[in-house]
Each structure stands twice: as C-alpha cells, then as structure tokens.
Amino acid sequence: MLSAVARTSMRSRATARILRSDHHDIPSPNGMNMPFDTQKKSFKYIYWGSCAFFASLPVVAVWWQLRKGNGNRNY
Numbered sequence: 001m002l003s004a005v006a007r008t009s010m011r012s013r014a015t016a017r018i019l020r021s022d023h024h025d026i027p028s029p030n031g032m033n034m035p036f037d038t039q040k041k042s043f044k045y046i047y048w049g050s051c052a053f054f055a056s057l058p059v060v061a062v063w064w065q066l067r068k069g070n071g072n073r074n075y
Contacts, residue, residue, distance in 0.1 A: 037043065
C-alpha cells in the first residue's frame, strides 16, 4: 500500500509532466529554431572546422609556451 504522501507526490509529478509537455503541438521543422541554416551542404564542414580549430587552441598554446620557454630568442 502506498502512503498518502507517496500518492500525492506521484500525482503532482504526473500533473507537472503533463503541463510541461503541452508545448509539443507547435510545428517546428528541423533546424528552424537556430539562427543559421543547418540544411546547407557547407554547414557540416564549417561546424566541424570550427570545433577542430577551437579544440586545437590549447594544444597550440602549450606548444608555444614550451617552445619559447628555453630562454634563448632563436625560435
């Protein structure tokens, strides 16, 4: 048997879930909620290129600091 507290808790979660999921009747085609066009062919190359560029910045910074850290000016 469930206690009154458990039943109330379960009922309130179910009601909140129904209320929160009420916005799904609005039609939203794929990519229409973004400020750029995801359907272009060049999008995937620009996306992955920018990801690779920003992920490589820490590696380049470490390389630069280690390379110039030996004290001489002959890079």
